[in-house]
Amino acid sequence: MENKVSVGLLGLGVVGSGVIKLIENHQEKLAHQLGCSVQVKSVLVRDLEKNRDVNTNEIVLTTNPDDVLNDPEIDIVVEVMGGIDEAKQHILKAFSAKKHVVSANKDLVALHGPELQDAANRNKCDFYYEASVAGGIPILRGIVDGLSSDHIQKLMGIVNGTTNYILTQMDSEGVSYEDALKEAQELGFAESDPSSDVDGLDAARKMAILGRLAFSTAVDLEDVEVTGIRGIELEDLQYGDKLGYTMKLIGYANFDNHELEVNVQPTLLSKSHPLASVKNEFNAVYVYGEAVGETMFYGPGAGSLPTATAIVSDVISAIKNLRLGVTGNQFIEPHFKKELKTPDKRRGQYYVRLYAKDEAGVFSTISTLFHEREISFKRILQTPDKKHELAEIIFITHETSLENFRNALEKLKDLDVVLEVKSYYKVEGDAVT
Amino acid sequence: MENKVSVGLLGLGVVGSGVIKLIENHQEKLAHQLGCSVQVKSVLVRDLEKNRDVNTNEIVLTTNPDDVLNDPEIDIVVEVMGGIDEAKQHILKAFSAKKHVVSANKDLVALHGPELQDAANRNKCDFYYEASVAGGIPILRGIVDGLSSDHIQKLMGIVNGTTNYILTQMDSEGVSYEDALKEAQELGFAESDPSSDVDGLDAARKMAILGRLAFSTAVDLEDVEVTGIRGIELEDLQYGDKLGYTMKLIGYANFDNHELEVNVQPTLLSKSHPLASVKNEFNAVYVYGEAVGETMFYGPGAGSLPTATAIVSDVISAIKNLRLGVTGNQFIEPHFKKELKTPDKRRGQYYVRLYAKDEAGVFSTISTLFHEREISFKRILQTPDKKHELAEIIFITHETSLENFRNALEKLKDLDVVLEVKSYYKVEGDAVT
Known part of the structure; x- marks a missing residue:
C-alpha cells in the first residue's frame, strides 16, 4: 500500500488555505490515524501571481483544471472554489477519473447533490460534503452514522450565522434591523449584498441537504418555503421577549408517513428550547428522533479553519475507505417517496401583532373569528395607544393547522375594527413562565 | 453475501429491551442501509420465567452464555448486562470466537477498555461502545470521526444526568441538596444509593473514556481527580447566580504537550457558556478544538430507547464493516505518551466563601495574602451579619495556578480574622454582565 496519499484542491480562498494549513499541521495525527502521510500536491487557482497567506x-499552483483532474497521482479532489456550473463540471470529471471528491459547496450540493451522488456511485467513488452544512459541526455524520438506528422525525436548525448574529444583536442591544445589519457588515459577518443570507436562501440550501440525509428522501431546493428576516421589527423581538420567546431564523423540516414539510422562517422560539441559547454567529442543529428524543449539535457555522476541519475529516474518511478498499459504499441515496405536506396537515402556533380601533368589543370580535376556525389563544397582550386612538393587540395561538391560521388571517384583515396586521410569526415551544 | 445478520444479547434489562424494540421497529431502514436484515437471535438472561415488556x-432466551458466545450464526454480541468481571469474561470469549462486540458498559470500558480493545484488535474484531458515554448523544463518533482532523485541546462535559437534575432543581426551585436528591429518587432519576452519581464516580468513568478517544492517550480511571456534589449548599448556587454563574458538575479534561489534566468537580460556569443552558437530566459534551473552536453535543444521557439508539448505531457500523470485509480496523489505540499535569501548571479561576470577623482591615488582610501569591480578585461580595458579629465574604479570583490557590487557601485558614472557609469552587468563563 502506498505510504502517501495526494490531494488536489480546486480553489485557494480562505477555506482552501485552511485546508492546506490543517493538513500541514496535523501530519503526526494523520499518520497515526491513517498509517500514511497526506500531501496537497496541486491547486487550481485563478491567479498564479496572487499573494497567499x-x-x-511545495505545492504546484495551476490555472489548468486538468493538472488536478487528470493527474493519476491524485486520489482525492477537494472542491472549495464555489459557484455552480464550473464546479459541477470539474467534480463530474473527477468522478470519471475515479477520484474521490470532498466539497464544501452548499449551493452546488443543494441544487445538484443527487446527480453528483449518482455519478459518484456509478464510478465507485466517495462523495463527502460535511462542510456544506454548518461549517465545523459534524452534523451530517451525526445524522448518517450517529443516529442511523433511529427514525428522525424533525429537524430544526440555526444554519445561517449572519442572520443569527443580526437577530442576537437586535435582541441584546435593542438596535434596529438596519443598524444590526450594518454592524454585521462592518465586522465581516455579512456581505455587502446580504440577500442570500437575510432572505433565507443560504439557510434553505442547507435545510435541503439536511432533509435529504435525515429522511432518506429526495428533498429539492424548491420544496423549501422561505421567508427571510429582511426588515424584521425590533418591536416583535421585544414583545416576544416579554412573552418568553426569542426570535431566530429557524430552518424546520419534518417527515412522517412520506409527507414532507421544509421551510425557513423567522420563528419565536421558547427560551427554554435548546436552540434559544445559540447566539451571535454560532450555528446549531436540533434533531428530534423517535427513540433518542432531543439532541442538538452546536458549533461554528463558518470560518476558514472550522470549515477546513470538516473538509479534512471528510478527506480522512475517504482515505480510510481507500486504504480499506471500500470506497463508493455510501448508502445515502433517496429511498423513501415523498409528497409535500398540504397546509391542513402543517401544524403550528402563531404570534400576531395588529392595530385595531380602541373601542369596546374589538377583542371579542377578533377572538370570535379565530374561535370559529377552532383556534384558541394562549397569550394575549393589549396596549392602548391613546395618542393615536388605537389599540395594539398581540396574541399567540394554541397549535392549529396552517390552513386554519391563514384563513383566519385573511378574514382578520377584512374586519372593520382591524386597522393593520403588522406582523405574524410561527411560534415553537412553550414559554418559560 | 448473507442476507441476514444475527445478533446475540447479553442481558435483557431496560436497555436490552430497547435494543430489541428498535431493531424490530426499524427493519425497513436497516434493510435500506445495510442491504440485509438484522435479527436478534438469542439473549442471555438470569431468569427465564420473568415477565418481559x-x-x-422469536428469540431464544437462555441462561447459558455459551448459547450466545459459541453460536456460529451470531456475528455480533451486544453486552448490556452491566457489572465488571462476568461481562469482561464474556466479551473476551466473544472476541476469541471472532464475534464483534457492542457494549454499553461504562464501568467496564473505563476500567478495562484498553485491554478489551487489544483483544478486539488481535482477533480483527470490532469493538464499539458509543452508549457508554452520554447515552443517546453520538459523542464518541463526533470525536473520533467528526473532529478527526483537528487537535482537541479541551473537553468539558455534563455527563451525569442525576447530578445535573439535582443542581437544576436547587437552582430553579431554591430547594436544598437533600430535598432535590429526594425528589430525584422519587422520580427515578437517582438510585436509592446515589453514591456513584453524587460522588462523581459515574462522571469520572465517562471522562476517562472521552479523554482516551479525544487525546489518543492512555487515560486511566485513577488519573481522574473527583469531587462530587454531596452536601453542596444552596447559598453557593445563589451567590453564584448573583455573580453571573450557574453551578454544574463538570467533567474537565485537557491535554497539551503530553501533559494531561482530568477531573470532575462542581464548577461555577458562566451563564454565557454553552453548557450553562443544559438543564435537568440532559447531558452535553463541549469540545474545544484548536482549529474548529467551540462545539457542543447535546442530548439525553440515559434512558432505555436513547441508549438503545447508540447501541444499534454501533451494531449498524459493525454490520457495514462486516459486509465490506473491513472489521477490526479501529485506529484508536493510545498513541501519545502522557504525564499528569502538576498543580503549578493547572490553571483556573476560583470562588471562595468564608466567614470572617466583622472588623476594619479584614478584607485588606485577606487580599494581601492572595496578592502575595500573585492572585488578584475579579469579583467581591461582602455581607455583614450583624446578629453574629461576623462578615460573610465571597470572592472570585482571576486565573491562577492551582498550586498558588491551594497555598493561599491553606494560609487563609490560619488567619486570625478568618473564622471559617465555608466553600470553594472552580470557576469557568466570564460572568454575563
Whole structure:
C-alpha cells in the first residue's frame, strides 16, 4: 500500500488555505490515524501571481483544471472554489477519473447533490460534503452514522450565522434591523449584498441537504418555503421577549408517513428550547428522533479553519475507505417517496401583532373569528395607544393547522375594527413562565 | 453475501429491551442501509420465567452464555448486562470466537477498555461502545470521526444526568441538596444509593473514556481527580447566580504537550457558556478544538430507547464493516505518551466563601495574602451579619495556578480574622454582565 496519499484542491480562498494549513499541521495525527502521510500536491487557482497567506512552496499552483483532474497521482479532489456550473463540471470529471471528491459547496450540493451522488456511485467513488452544512459541526455524520438506528422525525436548525448574529444583536442591544445589519457588515459577518443570507436562501440550501440525509428522501431546493428576516421589527423581538420567546431564523423540516414539510422562517422560539441559547454567529442543529428524543449539535457555522476541519475529516474518511478498499459504499441515496405536506396537515402556533380601533368589543370580535376556525389563544397582550386612538393587540395561538391560521388571517384583515396586521410569526415551544 | 445478520444479547434489562424494540421497529431502514436484515437471535438472561415488556416470541432466551458466545450464526454480541468481571469474561470469549462486540458498559470500558480493545484488535474484531458515554448523544463518533482532523485541546462535559437534575432543581426551585436528591429518587432519576452519581464516580468513568478517544492517550480511571456534589449548599448556587454563574458538575479534561489534566468537580460556569443552558437530566459534551473552536453535543444521557439508539448505531457500523470485509480496523489505540499535569501548571479561576470577623482591615488582610501569591480578585461580595458579629465574604479570583490557590487557601485558614472557609469552587468563563 502506498505510504502517501495526494490531494488536489480546486480553489485557494480562505477555506482552501485552511485546508492546506490543517493538513500541514496535523501530519503526526494523520499518520497515526491513517498509517500514511497526506500531501496537497496541486491547486487550481485563478491567479498564479496572487499573494497567499499560506506556504505553497511545495505545492504546484495551476490555472489548468486538468493538472488536478487528470493527474493519476491524485486520489482525492477537494472542491472549495464555489459557484455552480464550473464546479459541477470539474467534480463530474473527477468522478470519471475515479477520484474521490470532498466539497464544501452548499449551493452546488443543494441544487445538484443527487446527480453528483449518482455519478459518484456509478464510478465507485466517495462523495463527502460535511462542510456544506454548518461549517465545523459534524452534523451530517451525526445524522448518517450517529443516529442511523433511529427514525428522525424533525429537524430544526440555526444554519445561517449572519442572520443569527443580526437577530442576537437586535435582541441584546435593542438596535434596529438596519443598524444590526450594518454592524454585521462592518465586522465581516455579512456581505455587502446580504440577500442570500437575510432572505433565507443560504439557510434553505442547507435545510435541503439536511432533509435529504435525515429522511432518506429526495428533498429539492424548491420544496423549501422561505421567508427571510429582511426588515424584521425590533418591536416583535421585544414583545416576544416579554412573552418568553426569542426570535431566530429557524430552518424546520419534518417527515412522517412520506409527507414532507421544509421551510425557513423567522420563528419565536421558547427560551427554554435548546436552540434559544445559540447566539451571535454560532450555528446549531436540533434533531428530534423517535427513540433518542432531543439532541442538538452546536458549533461554528463558518470560518476558514472550522470549515477546513470538516473538509479534512471528510478527506480522512475517504482515505480510510481507500486504504480499506471500500470506497463508493455510501448508502445515502433517496429511498423513501415523498409528497409535500398540504397546509391542513402543517401544524403550528402563531404570534400576531395588529392595530385595531380602541373601542369596546374589538377583542371579542377578533377572538370570535379565530374561535370559529377552532383556534384558541394562549397569550394575549393589549396596549392602548391613546395618542393615536388605537389599540395594539398581540396574541399567540394554541397549535392549529396552517390552513386554519391563514384563513383566519385573511378574514382578520377584512374586519372593520382591524386597522393593520403588522406582523405574524410561527411560534415553537412553550414559554418559560 | 448473507442476507441476514444475527445478533446475540447479553442481558435483557431496560436497555436490552430497547435494543430489541428498535431493531424490530426499524427493519425497513436497516434493510435500506445495510442491504440485509438484522435479527436478534438469542439473549442471555438470569431468569427465564420473568415477565418481559418486549415481544421475545422469536428469540431464544437462555441462561447459558455459551448459547450466545459459541453460536456460529451470531456475528455480533451486544453486552448490556452491566457489572465488571462476568461481562469482561464474556466479551473476551466473544472476541476469541471472532464475534464483534457492542457494549454499553461504562464501568467496564473505563476500567478495562484498553485491554478489551487489544483483544478486539488481535482477533480483527470490532469493538464499539458509543452508549457508554452520554447515552443517546453520538459523542464518541463526533470525536473520533467528526473532529478527526483537528487537535482537541479541551473537553468539558455534563455527563451525569442525576447530578445535573439535582443542581437544576436547587437552582430553579431554591430547594436544598437533600430535598432535590429526594425528589430525584422519587422520580427515578437517582438510585436509592446515589453514591456513584453524587460522588462523581459515574462522571469520572465517562471522562476517562472521552479523554482516551479525544487525546489518543492512555487515560486511566485513577488519573481522574473527583469531587462530587454531596452536601453542596444552596447559598453557593445563589451567590453564584448573583455573580453571573450557574453551578454544574463538570467533567474537565485537557491535554497539551503530553501533559494531561482530568477531573470532575462542581464548577461555577458562566451563564454565557454553552453548557450553562443544559438543564435537568440532559447531558452535553463541549469540545474545544484548536482549529474548529467551540462545539457542543447535546442530548439525553440515559434512558432505555436513547441508549438503545447508540447501541444499534454501533451494531449498524459493525454490520457495514462486516459486509465490506473491513472489521477490526479501529485506529484508536493510545498513541501519545502522557504525564499528569502538576498543580503549578493547572490553571483556573476560583470562588471562595468564608466567614470572617466583622472588623476594619479584614478584607485588606485577606487580599494581601492572595496578592502575595500573585492572585488578584475579579469579583467581591461582602455581607455583614450583624446578629453574629461576623462578615460573610465571597470572592472570585482571576486565573491562577492551582498550586498558588491551594497555598493561599491553606494560609487563609490560619488567619486570625478568618473564622471559617465555608466553600470553594472552580470557576469557568466570564460572568454575563
